[in-house]
Amino acid sequence: MLLTLIFPPPPSIFMAAMSVISFTSLANAGFSELKGKHMQYSKFWNFNSSQKSAEKKQQIPQLSGRTGMLILYAPAFLAALSCLLFFPHHSTRHLLLSSALTLHFLKRLLEVQFVHSYSGGMSIDTAIPISLSYFLSTATMIYGQNLTQGLPEPPIDLKEPGILLFLIGISGNFYHHYILSKMRSKGDKEYKIPKGGLFELVICPHYFFEIMGFVGVSCISQTLYAFSFAMGTALYLTGRSCATRKWYLSKFKEFPQTVKALIPYVL
Template sequence: MHCHEDFVRYLSCGMILTGLGHLVYHKKIQTSYGRHMGPSPPGRTVPARRAWFLQEMPALLVPLLLTLTGHRASSAGKYLLLGTFCMHYFQRTFVYSLLTRGTPFPLGVMVSAGVFCSLNGLLQGHYLLHCAQLGDEWSADYRYTTGLLLFYMGMAMNVHSDYILRNLRKPGEVVYKIPTGGLFEYVSGANYLGEIVEWFGYAVATWSLPALSFAMFSLCFIGPRAYHHHRFYQEKFKDYPKLRKALIPFIF
C-alpha cells in the first residue's frame, strides 16, 4: 500500500484545529457524560463498560488490520512504535472498560468517540506502516528512547490513577469522594496528566506530525476536563486540598 501524504497531512491538521477549537470553546460546551452530565441525559444511553469497549476497540483493531498491508521490509522500530500505540488501546479496551464503574453515557457520545478512534487508528497506523522513513538506526536515536520512556511513564501514571479512582467507592456507591495517593496528591486530573504525557512521549518517539496532532488533540480535550473536575471538587468539598492543582503540579 502506498503512502497517501495528503490524507495524512489534512487529517493531522484537522485534528489539531478541532482540538484548538474545543480548547477555545470548552466553557460553552456541556460535558455529555460523567459527573458533569445533567440528571436527565438526552436520548439513549449505553452502559459504561460496553460503551468504553466499543468506542476504544477501533483504535486497536484498525492498526492491526493495516499490518496486513504493510511492507515486509518495515523496520522493527516501526512495529515497536505501532505496538506501543496498540498497547494503550488494548489496555483501554480489555482492561479499563471491563473494570470501570462509570455511569452510562449517551449513545451519540460513544459513536463520536468510536469514529474518532477509527480515524486516529487509521492515521497513526497508515503513517507508521506506509509513510514513515524510520530505519533500524532510528531505534538508537535519543528521541526514540526518550519518547518511549515518557510514554511508559505516562501510561504507568494513567493506569495507577485509574486504579485509585476505581477503588474510591464500594460497588453500588454513587457518592463522590476526594481521590488521594499517587499524583492525586498534586493534581485533580492525575489520570489525564498521565495520558497527556503518554501521547507527547509517543510524538517524540515517532517525531511525526500525525503523532503530534494526536498529542495536541488529547491535551486540548482532556486538559479542560481536568480543569472542570478540579472546579467540581473545589465546589463540592470545602476541605479540598488548597495546594492541589488541576493538571500540572505546582503550576495549573
C-alpha cells in the same frame, strides 16, 4: 528546529488536512471544557445541564457505561492490532508505533472491563462519534508512519526517550485509574475527593500521565501528524483537568485549594 525532530512531511493532502483537523478539533474541545461545554457522558455535563437538556438526552438510546466505553475503544484497538499482526513493518519505528497503540487501547479495554466503576450511562449518539475519532486517529497515525518509508530519518532520534515516556505514561495512568476505582464500594455512586499518589498534588494525575504517554508515542513516530495529535490531546486534557478542578471546588467545600488541576504546583 522542528525539521530536526520530525520526518519530512510527505506530499499528502490527506495527512496535512488530518494534522490540522486533529489539532484544531482537540484544542477546540479543550477550550469548550474550559467554557463549561462538556462531553455528554461526563459528570460535568450532568451537573451543568438543564432539565430540558437532560430530558432530551433520555430520549436517545442509552448504553451502560461499560458498554459505551467498550464501543469507544474497541475499533481503535482492532485497527492497531491488525496493523501490528497483518501488515509488514518497514522499520523498527513502525513496529514500535503499532505496538504502543495496540498496548494503549488494550489497557483501556481491560480497565473498562475490570477496573473502572460507573455512575451513569452513555448515549449512542455520543459513543459512535468518539469511537470513530479514536479509530481514525489511530489508523491515520499508522498510515502516516507508513508514508515515511524511504524518507531520511530525523537528525535527532527520539525513539528511546519516546519508549520511556510511553511506558511511564501508561503505567502512571493505570495506577491512578486503579486508585479512582478503589474509592467506591460496590454499588456506591457518590463522588469523593481522590486521595493517594499524585492526587495529593493535582486532581487529574491520570490525564497528566496520559499526555505523557501520547508525547511518548509522538516521539516514537516523529511524524507531523503524531505531534499534532499529541499537542491537541494535551490541550484537550488541560481544559478537562481545569473543568474537573472547578467541579470539585463547587461540589466539595473541603476541597484543598493547594491541589492543582494537572501539573503539580503550577497548573
